Amino acid sequence: MIKTVVIAVALAILGDAIVEMLDIPVPGAAIGMMLLATIFAARGGVDAGAASLFDAAAPHFPLFFIPAAVGVVASAELLSHAWLYVAVAIVASTAATIAITGMLAQRLLNLLAKAKTA
Amino acid sequence: MxxxxxxxxxxxxxxxxxxxxxxxxxxxxxxxxxxxxxxxxxxxxxxxxxxxxxxxxxxxxxxxxxxxxxxxxxxxxxxLLAVPLSRQMHLIVEAGHPMALTLLAGSVVAIMTALALPYAFGAEDHLIAALAPKSATAAVAVGIAEKLGGPAGLTAVVVISTGIFGGIFGPTILAAAGVEDDRAKGFALGVASHAIGTARAFQISDVAGAFASLGMILNALLTTALVPIAIALMR
Structure with missing residues (x-):
């Protein structure tokens, strides 16, 4: 477990350093994730310590976003006069994106499954 | 005090x-x-x-x-999201082509529907720039918006609100749309509402979470490429 913490923290730092050096528009943690996935692939599977650490944290993933959510309440005045249609745009667009993406993904996955069994 | x-x-x-x-x-x-x-x-x-x-x-x-x-x-x-991604890699590889097509469609829909209303109402440029990358993860979206004149604070509020809305109501919307496949549910949550949607997907299943992580990462990259094109087309 401690070994995993060390590796994950080191990869988060390394990811930030790589993003800084290459000046690419990607969060450093995402680069760290890809590096860790590459390590798992090279070693032929997920390390048991990493799996148990992740599985302990995963159900509480939303906890990490609460300070940002409080920030939305605290900076609501940034939206000023436009708040109503910004809110409508967010709600309508996000709902449409979720519905269309989900339905299309399911339809295409079903087609793939049918093509395989046929 | x-x-x-x-x-x-x-x-x-x-x-x-x-x-x-x-x-x-x-x-x-x-x-x-x-x-x-x-x-x-x-x-x-x-x-x-x-x-x-x-x-x-x-x-x-x-x-x-x-x-x-x-x-x-x-x-x-x-x-550590590398853990579910690696665990579900066989499913991800198997679903590669459907997911690539869905990603492209989802990313275009996310940007175009975000811009439709502000465009119709003749919104100011800084609002349009803040709304366009709303489905990308916050750090990426702020970078995209700033290049197009969108203020960082406003963009962050828009992006986080998008994530919260999708994370909270996404599963209800997916159920109403008849989406039952955990791969499709997760991918939709990740593409439309980034890390907060991904966090919600892990409350559905490890498979949904892995596909959400994938959708989140790929959509952040694609949004970076598509938003400047969408804004150029509109102006």
Whole structure:
């Protein structure tokens, strides 16, 4: 477990350093994730310590976003006069994106499954 | 304010204590009422914390500084998303082509539907720039918006609101749309509402979470490429 913490923290730092050096528009943690996935692939599977650490944290993933959510309440005045249609745009667009993406993904996955069994 | 109270609320860990307590209470309330979308722990905890900040007169900036530990730990959790991605790699490889097509369609829909309303109402350019990358993860979206004249603070508010809305109501919307496949559910949540949608997907299943992580990463990259094109087409 401690070994995993060390590796994950080191990869988060390394990811930030790589993003800084290459000046690419990607969060450093995402680069760290890809590096860790590459390590798992090279070693032929997920390390048991990493799996148990992740599985302990995963159900509480939303906890990490609460300070940002409080920030939305605290900076609501940034939206000023436009708040109503910004809110409508967010709600309508996000709902449409979720519905269309989900339905299309399911339809295409079903087609793939049918093509395989046929 | 008495000095003894300020000793507690100015402590660098006070914000963390309040956040974890509010989250624990919100989780209990959520489970108690059968996990309805409207009582999602992020909403309830946010309301409890906003009330606490109001009651203690603690500024958001001070609170945010006191919760920096959570923000730093989030980077480590994101690195650990390699675990579900690697575990579900066989499913991801198998679903490669459907997911690539869905990604392209989802990313275009996310940008175009975000811009339709502001465009129709003749919104100012800085609002359009803040809305366009709303489905990309916050750090990426702020980078895209700033290049097009969108202010960082406003973009962050838009992006996080998008994530919260998708994370809370996404599963209900997917059920209404008849989406039952966990791969499709997760991918939709990740593409439309980034890390917060991904966090919600892990409450569905490991498969949904893995596909959400994939959708989140790929959509952040594609949004970077597509937003400048969409804005150029509109002007």
């Amino acid at each position: 008495t000095p003894s109270i300020s000793l507690i609320q100015d402590h660098p860990l006070f914000g963390l204590l309040v956040t974890v307590l509010a989250y624990a209470a919100a989780m209990r309330i959520w489970r108690r009422f059968g996990m309805p979308a409207l009582f999602h722990p992020v909403l309830v905890a946010t309301a409890l914390i906003a009330l606490t900040l109001f009651a203690t007169d603690l500024s958001y900036e001070a609170y945010f500084a006191q919760t920096s530990l959570l923000n730093e730990a989030l980077a480590v959790v994101i690195v």
